[in-house]
Amino acid sequence: MAEKLTSRETLLELAEKLAAERKQIKQTITLCAGTGCRASGCMKVHEALQEGVKKRSWEKKVEVRTSGCHGLCELGPLLVTQPGNVFYKAVKPEDVDAILDETVDKGEIVEKLLYEDRNTGEKIAHWHDIPFYKKQKRLVFGANGEINPNIIEDFFAVGGYQALAKALNSMQPDEIVEQIKKSGLRGRGGGGFLTGLKWESCRKAHGATKYILCNADEGDPGAFMDRSILEGNPHCVIEGMAIAALAIGGSDGYVYVRNEYPLAVKNLSIALDQAREYGLLGENILGSGFNFDIKINRGGGAFVCGESTALMASIEGKPGEPRAKFVHTAEKGLWDKPTNLNNVETYANVPWIVENGADEYAAIGTEGSKGTKIFSLVGKVNNTGLIEVPMGITLREIVYDIGGGIPGNKKFKAVQTGGPAGGCLPEEKLDLPVDFDNLWEAGTIMGSGGLIVMDEDNCMVDVAKYFTKFLMEESCGKCTPCREGLRQLYNILVDISEGRGQEGDIELMEGLSEAISAGSICGLGQAAPIPLLSTIRYFRDEYEAHIKDAKCPAGVCKELISYTIKDNCNGCGMCTRVCPTNAIAGEKKEIHIIDQSKCIKCGACYGACKFDAIFKG
C-alpha cells in the first residue's frame, strides 16, 4: 500500500526520487503493448525478453518495460532500446537473442529489424529519424511510449500529476477556466466547441452537485485515438478530469467507455485504484481539502451513446437515446444536474496546458484551432497507425510524409475525415491545412480524428453507401427524419450501385439530406448526410456514370461490372483453377472464356492472372 501524498511538495519529492532511480538503470527495452501490437504477438516477445534477461542474469542492468501504443501499428510488434533510441519493428520471439546480445550488450544494430524507407530503401535505426515520427508533435501522446500504464510511479517520473498539484496549490478555479479559454482548446470529440467556454458555463450553473464526464465511447470504424490514450496513459485523462472538477466545482466523475475496449477498461481501473492509493483521487486530494472521484461506466456498444444526452441517459440506466438539449447539459445534464462532458483527448490536453501555460499551447496550430490533434491514419496508406500532429498540417504531409503514400503505386483518390459521418476530400484538397474550420468549409468535419485514405480502386458511391448504411443501422430510430430518411437514402444508393439509379436521384438525395440535417434531434442525424453530400460535391461524375451509363468507374459495384478475357490470354489455365464456380473454360494454350451466367464476380481470376489478360469493367 502506497503512502498517501499529502502535498505538492511530497509529490515533487517522490517524482524526483523516481526519476533518479530510473537513471540508475543503465538500459531499457520498451515494448509497445497497445492493442495493435498485442494482436501482432508482442506479449510472446515480452516473455522471451524477460526470459532472455533472466538467463543472462541481467535483471539489475536491463529493464524490460511494456508501454502504451507507439503509433506505427502497421509494423508491430515495436520496441525501442535505450540508450541509443534504436527502433525495431515486427519483432518476433526468435529475434530476442539477437537484440539482447547485439544491441543491448554490444551496442550494435540488428539490421533486419530496422525500419526501411519504402521510397529510398534506406534503413533507419533511430525512431526520431523515421519519417512517420519526424513530422509529428507528440504533446499528448508522447508519454505513451515511455511509461507502463499499470505503474503510476512511471507517470510520476515523467512529471505526472504535477499540473493537478499546481492547480490545487496556486490557481483559483476561475484562473484555470481562464487558462483553458485562452489556450483555445476545442473539443476533440467532434463538436469542436471551445472547452474553456463549456467549463465556464458549467461553473456558473447553479447546483451543489456537478458531474464531470469523460466520453470514451469511441465508435467510429477505424478510429482508436481514445482507446490508445486510455490504454497507454490513463493517468493523463484522470489528471485532466480532476483539474476540470477543480475548475468547475465537480465532485463526481464518470468515464463512459465502450465495453469492447477491455484493455482500456482494465488499465483505467488499475490507474484509478493507484491514483486513489496515492491520494490523488478521493477525499482531501494532496492535502488540499478538495474531493473528487471517478467511476467507470461501461457502454453496451451503441454508436449513438457517444452523443452527449444519449450517453447521460445510458449512465442513468435508461435506453441510450438522445433528447432535445435546448437547455444545455452544462445546466441540466446527468440526473438533471449541471454536467461537463469532454472527450478523452480533450482531457488529456488539459495537464499540458496547465503545466506549460495557455500561451505556449496557443502558439501551436492555426488561428481558430490550437494545439495538436491525434488521428488514426488508416486505409490505403503505407504507414497505418496513430499520429499526433499540430493543427494546420496539410493532408498531403499526413498522407505522403507521415503515411508514406499509397501502397502499390496506386493513385490517391480521396481521404475521408471525421469518422462515419465525415466527408471525403479529393486530391485538389490535399494541400488544405487541417483544422476545424477549414474542414468544415470543405464540406467535411474534424470529428474525433479518423482519417481513411482511399485510392483509385475505391468507388465513391460505394463509400457513401457503406457509411450511410452504418449510420442507418446505428440510428436510434427516435426521430422521423433520421430513422426514415436514412433508410430511403440508403435504398436509393443501393439502387444506384446496382444499376437501378434514375435521373433526378442526385437532386432527390440532396433535397432529402437537407431535411435529415435540419430536422433530426441529434448530431448523428444532423451529420449523417455528410458522406453522401461530400461525395456528390467532389465526385459527381462517378454518380452520373453509375446512373446514366450503369458503369462503376472504379470497378467496385458488382452489378455494374463484368470480367472478360482478352486476346492476350495464353491459356495457362490459372484462372480456371481459382474460379470457385467453374465459370471459366478453355483448352490448354487457347484463349479462355468466362461464362457470364455462372460468374459471381468475385475477382479471383483477375487477381490470379499473371498476364493481365482479364478485363474488369
Place this chain on the structure above:
Amino acid sequence: MSNLVPVTIDGKKIEVPYDTTVLDAAKKLGIFIPTLCHNENVKPYGVCRICLVEMRQGKRSKLVPSCVFPLRKETEIQTNSAKVQRVRKWILQLMLARSPNEKVICDLAAKYGVEKTHPRFSPHWKEETGDRYIDESSCILCGQCVRVCEEIVGVGAIAFEGRGAHRRVTTPFDVQSNVCIACGACEYVCPTKCIGFVDHGATRELKRWHMNTKMIACSKCGDYFLPEPLAKLYEEKMNLPAEIYQICPNCRDSVFK
C-alpha cells in the same frame, strides 16, 4: 427566473413566462402548429418533427421542434417559412412511405400539399419475428402509448425496442405482459389506433401487446365492463367497497344511491 420573454410568432407579438414552449406560446396567439407525438398530458417528446418551426435569435436561425423548444430570450418564430415548408414536406413524404394507409397521416399530408410519397421511396419493411408476422407500418412511433402507460397509468407495460428502422413498441420479450392492466389508455391516445384493441365480451384483446384479458361481468345486468387486472389495481390503490368492482357504471347509480 419568472420574468416574461418577448416573442414574435408569424409577426404577432406576445410575452410569455420564461421556459414556455413555442407550441404553447403559439396556442395563446391562436396560431396552429401541426403535431403528432405531442400530448399535453404527458411530457413533451419532440420526435415526430412535424412541429418544426424556424427560430431566430439575433443572427442565429435554425429549425426547432416547437413542442420542446423553451423560450428564454427574445425570439422570432416563423411557423411557415420556406424552409419549414420544404422540410415538413419531406417529413410527410417519409411518413407516407412508412404508413401509406393511415388517415391521420394522409389528411395531414394533404393539408400541406403532399398527395403521396415520393415515387423513389420504398415502403416500410416487413419482417418475420419468430412465428409472428408483424406489420409495423401502421405505428408512427410517436410514443404516446409508451408515455401514457408510464407517466399516467403508472405501470410501464410497454416500451420501445430495436434500433433505427427496427424500432417498435412492444412488451418485454414480446410476450403477454404481466403488468399490463388492459386499461386501453394506449389505444385511447394512439393517433392511428394501431393497438388492435377489441372487446370480445368475456375477454379484452390488445393485439399489439399480445394481451387477452378476462373481463368482469356486471352482477346486475351481466354486461362485461372491467378487465380483471384493472379491478385488482383499483382494489389495491383505493379504499372503496369491494362490490363496486362487480357492478357496471350503468347499474351503480341504482345500487349505491
